[in-house]
Amino acid sequence: MDRKSIALKFGKDSFYRSDSAASTAIAAILLLGIIFSVFSVIHLGYVPEWKTDAEYSHVSSIWEDLTELKSKIDRTTILLMSDPDSSSPKIRITMPLHTGSMEMPFTDYSKFSGTVSINTDTCKMAINPANDSEKIINCGTISYSSNNNYYVDQIFKYENGALILAQKEQSVMKLYPMMFVSEVSDGNYSFSINAIEIQGLEDTLSSRSDCSVYLKKCSFTPFYDSNEYENVDFFMLKIYTAHPDAWEAYFDEMMKGAGLEKNKDYTLDLIENDYLYFSFPENGSDKNLKRLYVSKTAVSAELINGLN
Template sequence: MIPNASFIGKETRETNQGMFSRFLKSESAAATIILAVLLLGLVFTMVSIVRLEYVPEWKCAAEQDHMYEIWNDFQELKIRIDMLSRLMESSSYPANDFSITVPFRMGKGDIPVFEPSRSDGKLEVNKERCVMIITLYNSTNEVMKFYNFSCGGITCYLQNKQYPDQFFRYENGALILSDGASSVMRQPPIFTIENETIDGSNSNSNSYTVNIRAVQLSGKADSVSSNTITPLELTGLSSNQVYDSSENENTNLKAFNLTIATKYPDAWISYLNETAKNAGLKYDTDYEIEKRDPDCVYFKFIHTDDKNLDRLCINESVIEAALRVGGSSLSSEDFGSQESGEGDDTSESEEDTSENENTMKLNQWYCFETVSGTNVDLSKLKDYDSKSNFLTQKSGKLSDYSSNNAFEHNLNNQLESTFGFNSFTEFESQPNSVTILMVYQCNLNSDPYMTFAGNKLDKTLQKGTGNNWYLYKQDISAASINDPSDLKFYLNIDKKGEGKKYINIDYLAVRPN
């Protein structure tokens, strides 16, 4: 018998059991880790599937809902402006200007947990040009009067992650939807053509009444980038009747044309064309409509023997639109915090510099800064032949004048434009007169219609031939000129159908004296 054999066997069994127990524990830990890894992999896989398959669709739907919300804000904007226009026409309008605030929900479209980022939006006021010119003609197709309205507008740009980007635009009473390439009018302005048959329904002569309301948004050009609610304040300044042919017993009004300078010509062309057709007008016979240059829409009501323009009524509403970000009197509880893309703090020295830059001095020539109507390149109207001393000459033919950078216009298309200023706010001192000067060459068979600062210019352009350059120069009394915004030059030359008719302009400027 081996001594202590039972003890050795017992110790061996205990050792084996300990090793086996540790092995089982280590195997259990490894299994737990593997299970955890598999579970995490499953979770990540499910999250990835959700993010790839479902989140884009949810994001697209959320951004689409946000687009509908912004569109509802623009509809509210139009309702408020229309309400202010009507209220200003009534006798109950308060003596002090009345203001209304419209909130725009700029940021949304987020998906909690999976996609918390919001769409970014940019709201602009009077950053894009919109100008409407209404020209009145008599029975011999001569210009009687014209009216120019700087309408301005409000634009919202949204940058989405999934849903296609779209632009919303309010201008001159219309709500427009655009994708950047094309545009459609969702809500129309106040432009109506009503047809009433004269002497009963069996008569072949029709009488038409046309109503046009111009909505001018005043206030400084401003913009804000935000992903929260942004307030826009509207203040009604004035609303009045500009023209009514029924109140003029001696009127010889027979036709009119409407020119709109806009970045959304497709929307305006479609709307004006549909309005004319619904009134029973025939294209090319009763009216013309076309897109001139990329950003100009031309509509003309044509005079015919069996059609009469019985009445034309033009109204104007002036509304001040201002972004109230940072300086708004509205509390943060109403609209939340704002993220402005424009700085609100301006030092005193910066304000002084800006004031000097915005002051127009006397006895200096200034080239125009803005133009409406036909697509005129203003840069070509700012230089001239430096060898010529025409600035001190009188109107007439210029000797030895040459130019390689003139604005050229073929009069197969009508030239109708209004030139003006937008950066000057005041004169150095009130001028006694203003001089307008233009260097040109032209081949015309009729006189153009021109006005400056509301005054009809009597002098006509020299109808030269060949390469001769001419100077047009005229002094106008400054009695009706209060600030530089009144310095507007209107030029209208009808299209010519016989031979080569043209006008080239090399230099165009004004001088307050």
């Protein structure tokens, strides 16, 4: 074979090898581009939605925990109310709060976080029956505040037997306290109010892990009964809370449900957005106060880091 043939042969083979390498490189670049595009679409289009759904599921789980906490305190109250001689100091309740969560796979998202607090907010109820002095119950609170990055932040607060959802500047009472009004005879109404007093030191736990609320020293005490006094035909009630609008909506619904009219049969006002003022009956109303009965359930609460 002469030199020309040898050169042509080796030149042609080199061209083939160069063309094959270039095709492999182009295919690899295109494949990487497709993979990058898929991950970009997932990261920009789907991951935020996944994270929003995950945060929503997380706060929903904690809401269910606080719902169960309220239910357990209500059931304990009914038990103690029906059997005043029961050994109430022996009643202990450990309520887990699933405030922690696992990390989301395939994302850079870390665990959820939030803050659980006991008695860091003011909630008290003042009752002033006619011809008697004002009586005050320091109700206390148990609350959870989320620290979300995607889903709107939530505040869940248990106070005086009610469970309140607060979101931005608005709040609504989702589960009601043990307060009842009933017409016992024509135009005569009876009010039954059971206050919940959360005792214990002020405490806050901010954690990415689960925790528990430990309830102990549960007790039930009759607080006031107008049947033991004379000429009690009127009473006033004040509720000092960070969510007076939620309490106002509840009282308005409760009274309307009993067939009573605002500013005709009862007074209901927010005083400087600081506390709720309620009185019954209104001057000139043909409705009468037959009985006012107030009781109190006291529970000592403390936070425990971790589930028990």
